[in-house]
Amino acid sequence: MKVFVLTGAGVSAESGLGTFRDKGGLWDEFDPMELATPEAFERDPARVHAFYNMRRSAMVDALPNAAHAALVRLEAGLEAKGGEIFLCTQNIDNLHEKAGSRHVHHMHGELLVARCGWCRRREVCTVGLSEETICEGCLRTGGMRPDVVWFGEMPIGLDTIADALRDADLFVAIGTSGAVYPAAGYVAEARALGIPTVELNLEPSDVARVFDSGRYGPATEVIPAFVEELLARA
Incomplete structure (x- = not known):
């Protein structure tokens, strides 16, 4: 997967x-x-x-939290099963790396x-x-x-992101507002490609209705639970 x-x-x-x-x-x-x-x-x-x-x-x-740690487990768990994660972040912090994620694409620098x-x-x-x-x-x-990347500047690695999205079996958006493009449009692109989509957020985003499903609540609770379920199914 x-x-x-x-x-x-x-x-x-x-x-x-x-x-x-x-x-x-x-x-x-x-x-x-x-x-x-x-x-x-x-x-x-x-x-x-x-x-x-x-x-x-x-x-x-700042220190990474349980949500970051869960994504590290997802990376390791998928790789152990022959799969992979493409972790694309809009964040300019380094908390994914601090937690132990090895492959992070910072689209906003x-x-x-x-x-x-x-x-x-x-x-x-x-x-x-x-x-x-x-x-x-x-x-x-x-x-x-x-x-x-400031407003008016081009996000980093858009071709790399597009290739990874086309190759995905599942699209998961975590902690995003759904208001900033091009990232806000990725769920629609995934849907057009026939890829299942899931939103994990504190509350529904601006584009929540486009997702196939959503789970809402604190990231440190929602994401670890989702990751464990996903790895059990992978």
Whole structure:
């Protein structure tokens, strides 16, 4: 069995990392157009850096929860039975990796990586960035930014995602709002391909009606239970 798993902010919420579009989420408190676009960074890089430095600090100390651990068991369990998981995350945190997932596709980039706008060099970044941060590749300042996908930018590896979706036997969306495209459209693509679809979420998403089935409740309860059932059937 090949399982395509799409995760969103809801899988990391119980680790203390805020969601975006839920009530009380980050975009209730902050304007994404002022913090998460290339234009915002060009207009006020100090403000954008401050926001992502705050998020990076919280991320470094965050620990994976039972939902992340369950997906590690799913990866190992499927491989033991000759199957595989394609774990595609919209999250820019590293909690899947901290939990032990070995193959994670970050379609929206990674906050603990910095990218130079001058030479395109990428490097691990666990400290704050600023306009004065020097790129270790070209030795210039003023070009370092979080290696994340902002509004108006293209998600990473869309062809890889499309290939994995076409090859899947099951599509599972976990902790997603169903509001951000192209990820929100993957369930419809899976349905069109005849692939069974399941939503695991705190509550029904914007596209819940498109899924074949759904289970709702805290991620640390719903996901481990689903994984054990799935592995028993695989």
